[in-house]
Amino acid sequence: MTPGTVPLLLWSALVVAAAESGGEREIRALMEEQMRALMEEQMRALMEEQRGMRALMEEQRVELRHTKAQLDTMETRLRASEKLVQQLRSDIAGNLNLMGSQMEELRRKREERRVAFSASLITSGHVSVGPANTNLTLIYRNVITNIGDAYNNKTGIFTAPVRGVYYFTMFIYGSGHNWVSVGASLSKNKEHVVIAYCHLPHGKTSASNGASLLLEVGDQVFVILYTDSWVRDSYNHHTSFSGHLLFPM
8 A cells, every 4th residue: 555545535434424414614623633633653664764765874974983992993903003013123134144143253253262273384395494593483385274364374373363372382492512402492572481492412302381371362472593593494384383272361
């Protein structure tokens, strides 16, 4: 049944009732009253429907505001997460660089602590050094080992690269002579430490000595040939100078 069907039926009923009563005035008044009541009822229904629609729209509006708030919160969290990821990436890169620097420093220090050398006077042939009327620094030109490059075969001087305790040995070889000895001393910064010495009137002779020394960075250790002494060396490397780092300090 359509909305217009009810008023039409009511109208028909009113016409019939009025005709039966025979009063035209009563019919008009009754019709006006019924129409007014019908219109008021329809107005109330429309207003109620409008109130329902407004309430529904308000609910949807509130729901949309809530959804927007949730979206804003999610966007804020997403931005915070992106910043956190960027910070973590930056921290990781910084830590990797720091670890690389630390590893390089450890490698450098490890390399510095690898110090050892051995050298003899000559590579081949035969040579005698001395005697002289003054002390001479023996220059061991034939480098056998020089880990850390702390020994200089052009000056005969070992220079400490790190602070620590080092152990040095020297072996000397020579010919006996009535007035020429075979003798040399281990020196630290021109300060006498130990001596290797022998004196025979004839024949071949040799001597050796060694010492552990606490050296600061830059301290120098070398071997001095005594005045009026000589040493000899050959391809057999009789006369040698060696040293190595025992431990850093």
